[in-house]
Amino acid sequence: MLSLQHISKYYQVSGLKNYVLNDLSLEVDEGEFISIMGPSGSGKSTLLNVIGMLDDPSDGYHYFAGHAVHQLKEKQRSALYKQYIGFVFQAYHLIDELTVYENIETPLIYQDFKSSERKAMVADILDKFNIVGKKDLFPAQLSGGQQQLVGIARALIAKPKMLLADEPTGNLNSKQGEEIMELFRKLNREDKVTIIQVTHSEKNAEYGTRIINLLDGKIASSKKL
């Protein structure tokens, strides 16, 4: 489903190339649940952003669902990722001015779903995540765990094939974190969503089907569970 070949990302600082990703290659199949680990500065988040097409690599080839991403224009890339990818953040990144319902609805608006369709889809996912009662609240009125739940619901609303999560449990306590991980596992197993998460926690990493360790922008080790 995803293929990264010889991907490099560097910043030029006074003539010297400062590598964040260094000639990294990675294949991901549909249905995998990958946990990326590594010390600070090893390039985890950059890798995730490159996969999510939020960041351009400096070098290398990037294929996603049969498209050569490195050759696509901004607009096509945006269309591609709108259709296939959902994003979950450590800081949830809900829009403060929108209610729970409206936050979840937003991606559908950008994908030109009709109003009636949107209603049905949002109602469906609110039900599935058990947050129907919270739909008219604003993010500030929710706990961290609940906010992250909304964040995940929002990432999944358009039925993406792949979910990218950047330390999704980083701001949560361990119990809330566990619930989120259980939810990821269920999504991966029952709904066949491909998941790539960045995490610092060994325990959370083990929910995945593969653990990749990054060091200095390279894959140091890769272990199937």
Add this chain to the structure above:
Amino acid sequence: MIKNYIKIAWRNLKRNKAYASISVIGLALGIACGILIFTLITYHLSFDTFHKDSDRIYRLYTEWHDDGIGKSNGVPQPLGKAFRNDFTIGEKTARVINFTGTLITITKGNDVKKFQEDNGVAFTEPEYFDILNFPLIKGDKKTVLVAPGEAIVTEKIAHKYFGNDNAIGKVFRLDNKVNFTITGILKDLPNNTDRRQEIYVSYGNMDEYTGNKRRENNWGGVYSGSEAFTKLKKGVTQAQIDATTAQLVKKHYVGRDLKVWFFKLQPLNDMHFNPELNGYADKKYLWALFFIGLFLIITACVNFVNLATAQALNRAKEVGVRKVLGSLPVHLFWQFIAETTLITLVALIVAIGLSYAALPAINHLFQSEMDFNIGELSVFVVLTSIAVIFLAGSYPGLVLARFRPIQALKSKLSQKDIGGFSLRRVLVVTQFTISQVLIIGTIIIISQLHYSQTADLGFNKDAIVMLPIPKNDKATLSTLKNRFTEIQGVEHVSYCFRAPASQSNNTTGVNFNHRAEDEHWSINTKTADENYLATFGLKLVAGRNFFPTDTTREFVVNESVARKLNMKPQDLIGKTLSINGKSTSAPIVGVVRDFYNYSFHSEISPICIMPNYNGYSTVAIKMNMRNAKATLASFEKVWNQTFPEEFYSYEFLDDSIKKFYELDNTLLTLIEAFAGIAIAIGCLGLYGLVSFMAVRKTKEIGVRKVLGASITAVLWVFGKEFAILLLIAFVIASPLAYWAMHNYLKDFQYRIPIGPAIFFESILFTFVVAAITVSYRSILAALANPVKSLRSE
């Protein structure tokens, strides 16, 4: 999608109330000024545009080319008739001769009502109403004013004189001389016409009214109330017009007059804008207003851009999330345009409210009766709104839409990403340049007006009351004078034509010392008795005052006469002066110091003062103001006993002199208001900028304080920035203001110099205002606890 945009825009505004109100107030002020200025400009441009074939309508006017060029909107009385009878280029030509300050008497049984109309009574040829579109609502247009003794009046006048009675067939008496029967009622005059007469009477009664048959054939004099209008035939060329007027001169003048007299045609659409020919104001003032309006709207937009982009950092997260959720830059762009639209619409509603509230004040200021023309105005409002939305909204929209999502989400956006600090600097400099130009303008106009109202005019204008003299037979005048002199508090009494400075003047050709050729300049004649000098405090520089007499036996002239003749004042004494076509000749016995006989807009004329009881129309009384009320009451009593049939009115001389500067005062009030608004908008922008700076510099201030910086040192971080910006604005504004005000002052013959003090005052004022604006927010920032501000990083 639109609903979503509007919803989030609304919630954002609610959340950032301060930002929203600053933006709304700024825009509303700008747009309100725009609406008012637009209304003012369209109102003035609409003057006399409602006449049919208005492009073919002209007024004949007179020019004299001698030492200089003189112009008058009046023409010799026979000119209109000659133009109509002897030439073919005019389709219709009409003479209209207006007399102001006339008395109308209406007798109904024993009941006598007296009226005085400021706009006067016009002796009018019936063709006037074929040329200009003032429709009759009663009476037959074919016959009115054709026979002598007829009059037509407007509905307003008819109602004023006769209430709800039918005015047709009613009789009124003009100046106790001639009776007129009303045969037609005119529709009330529209506001946008300069032809303000509301009472028209048959031209045939002119001679009877003036008691002087010579006027009808007098080519040598011009009374400014004597006008002639013509509607030219289709396709008449300028060459034909020139040929006609040249022939008119050739036929009716001889000798030197052939080179002096010129007649020209002034198009209808020039009349409102040509002050030289009695028009209201030069078009350049409209242009100045247009640019002020434009600048105010630009300032408001600049303000908005400034605040919105400063605000953009707070929106960074939202933009990042939206991008991650699949929004394209174009979506974001339109989202922010939607937000701007919302703000603009709110501002527009506020602006419309403000305009409605301010219109009566503007009307009062201009003594006009403007109204909003909903049709034109809505086009203007819609276009302005669209312009404002895109001018103000697109830049912040583009900036926000350009954000890189990852950086936006991590709050790692730098100033570079939001258009940089330098852009904001440019914007603030623009705003302050505009306000400083206006401030300098205000200061200069104030100084000039102050100068003209307090400078030594060369005569005394205080505590002098002017009363009209409707009849001047010798017996009445001498009794009246004695009775006035007896009133307590009266210091001097003088009969004269008008005060030393007046809008009503007589000018004539002059011959000095029996020279073969007349002088190439004309002299302003002031008819007055021997008390004139004492009453108005005119100072003799040579010779003596003339002796008391009823007719002109001696002259007193002013220094300008000596200057024109290139002689010393004392050398004029004893020389003969001849005026009015040599019909009056007498020796010069005294020379008075020059005094300003017009406003400071005009040069001091050569003047001669001479007695002649026939020419007296005013009595000037220098009084003691201590018991003014009782003294004024006595004047009225004495006057009414002397002239029981006439209409009493009085005016203080200093009030009538103030009227010289009416337009300047109006301009001053306007420019003060606009400068105030420009400064207000500028300060809103400055406040926005300093808030933005305070947020951006939180960390820097925290670090500085930890390193031991004092509060004042921290404040200097802000102060330095703004001091530099204001100085730059000042450097740009000064030459612009100098240029504009230099042009304004050119209209004054006697004017203040534009000195450095004016610029110094301006920048000082701006500095104070800016410092007040900036200080609150920066003190707040300087006082913040560094531990707190550093932790938040």
